Amino acid sequence: MALVKINEILAGRHTDQKVSVRGWVYRKREGKELIFMVVRDSTGVIQCTIKKANPSWSEAQKLTIESSLMLEGTAKEDTRAPGGFEIGAEAVTIIGLAENFPISKDKSEEFIRDMRHLWLRSRKMNLVMKVRAETLEAAREYFKRQKYTEVSPPMFISAAVEGGSTLFGLKYFDQELYLTQSSQLYLEILIYSLENVYCIAPSFRAEKSRTIRHLTEYWHMEGEWPFADMNDLMKFEEGLMTHVCHTIAEKCQAEFKELGADIEKLKAVTAPFPKITYKEAIDRLKPKNPALNWGSDLGYEDEKVLAEDFGKPFFVYDYPTEIKAFYCKTYADHPEVAMSVDMMVPRIGEISTGGAREENKDHLIERMKAQGLKPEDYEWYLDLRRFGTVPHVGFGMGLERLLIWMLDLENIIDAIPFPRTTRRFYP
Ligand code: 4AD
Ligand code: MG
DSSP, rough: EEOOHHHHHHHHTTSEEEEEEEEEEEEEEESSSSSEEEEEEETTTEEEEEEEEEEEHHHHHHHTTTEEEEEEEEEEEETSSSSSSSEEEEEEEEEEEOOOOOTTTSSSHHHHHHHHHHTSSSSHHHHHHHHHHHHHHHHHHHHHHHTOEEOOOOOSSSSSSSSSGEEEEEEEEOOOOEESSHHHHHHHHHHHHHHHEEEEEEEOOOOOOOOTTTTSEEEEEEEEEESSSSEEEHHHHHHHHHHHHHHHHOHHHHHHHHTTTOOOHHHOOOSOEEEEHHHHHHHHTTTTTTOOTTTOOOHHHHHHHHHHHSOOOEEEEEGGGGGOOTTBOEETTEEEEEEEEEETTTTTEEEEEEBOOOHHHHHHHHHHHHOOOOGGGGGGHHHHHHTTTOOOOEEEEHHHHHHHHHHHSOGGGGGGGOOOOOOOOOO
């Protein structure tokens, strides 16, 4: 008897054959003459029936929700069964009998969030995690095709990247260190050796904001490369986004269907993306939000309003220098503008930030001082400008932000298996 996966049966590969599956009880209903069970494995769910006359009837009666089991029977096509197939069970073996499973339909969202370790077995989380894995793979594939080398930066760092307000400090033996907010500065080191580099790694933000788009630990896809400008940067990001969206649209049709997510918007993503300057963004938003002026940071609400005009991914570039990090390169003839660009998508707003980096040591020191940073904390970073400095660009895209947009998820916590937020760090 062949040991098979449920999705193979659902694909019609074992119809009218004897099969054996291993998995867990997802649902169960006992009638007088027949037990209906839905069994799940990593690949899907399938309806199984056991007749009273079957020697395994009493064993099947004992089965509780989430018990693990091995089941043998005949795979049959049955249009009444969800998925169109079922297994007529002939033998049932309990592997691990489950206690009373705490998650059921009537439970609150809050309760389910506390039961994350069990909720990850749900169909929704199973499907989201598969799309997440495919997204990571598609992104890596794109970087690799473009000849970028994957590198591994540290998570313990000694100086801030993105400003002190979201920095997590920690005791490191007798010293104070931080958790990295972005791997950018380390990628900048590595371009002098490897040129085009990228990493996919966690970033940490002591983010007090409780929104649907903020985590305190998220996965960051970051690229950095030399001899390049803002146009090269936007072109690369468009290429990455298009490749990921099209790959997911092709490979994850079943997941999108079951999750009820709109796959068409992924197919519609094509380069070049619309591009507007920050100034134009302010002009567009001003009638709706009169408080906005040149120099204001765009908030979540502003970005959402802006994104409605486009209905697809787009760029906003050339931000005011004063609201941007110290490493941003500015225009020589109008230094109040920084070469910084955000990619935005409908409903979520910003999903990536990138830009050209200041390659002149003296300008960089001025920018650090203007932001109250101590140049001596960044000696190694200044060395990069001392020894063979080069124009370079890079960007960082939040994996979970990309996923909530692609999958139409309501909250970023569902885009990562173990969300970390101000209040959540269990399990
Ligand atoms: O805009 P940010 O802060 O830019 C940087 O960190 C740059 N150093 C990146 C670079 O140039 N290499 O963060 C980049 C992206 C954001 O656009 C967003 O998608 C994501 O990281 N992000 C978050 N995602 C979830 N939760 C948070 N708290 C996030 N903060 C940023
Ligand atoms: Mg940003």
